[in-house]
Amino acid sequence: MQSTKTISELTDEIGAMLEALPDWEERFGAIMAMGKELAPYPEEFRREDFIVKGCQSQVWLYPQLADGRIHFSADSDALIVKGLVALVVRIMQDRTPQEILAAPKDIAERLGLVQHLSQNRSSGLASMLKQIRLYAVAFSMRTSS
Secondary structure, eight states: OOOSSOHHHHHHHHHHHHHHSSSHHHHHHHHHHHHHTSOOOOGGGOSGGGBOTTOSSOEEEEEEEETTEEEEEEEESSHHHHHHHHHHHHHHTTBOHHHHHHSOTTHHHHTTOGGGSOHHHHHHHHHHHHHHHHHHHHHHHHHHO
16 A cells, blocks of 8 residues: 655654654564564565575565555564564555655664664664665666666
């Protein structure tokens, strides 16, 4: 479902929602709950070419372009990481490649996550965002030719 909010607005809204929770245990609980809300990931896309490189856990991210917008399916084999990929997908879901490429580069910071994630999870989150941008580049090249 297409969001009426910009990527920036939605990032700030989710960041504020997380910040409103009393402590990081509850914030991580909310992030893991987002992971549980992900639609089931299609088994046929649980392949090497859809694994996000740079994540310590297994993270699958499958993009589909329809009507000029990118729809993502995602999954992970780790609860917190599945929540992180769900959070990123919620922000980037059903956007045009141009919207994704114009998105702020500091999404993880604006969500208030970077200082609370381990180095490995922080790097994995950056890899997820980078992979989404790479898909947007590929789709924007495909639609402009």
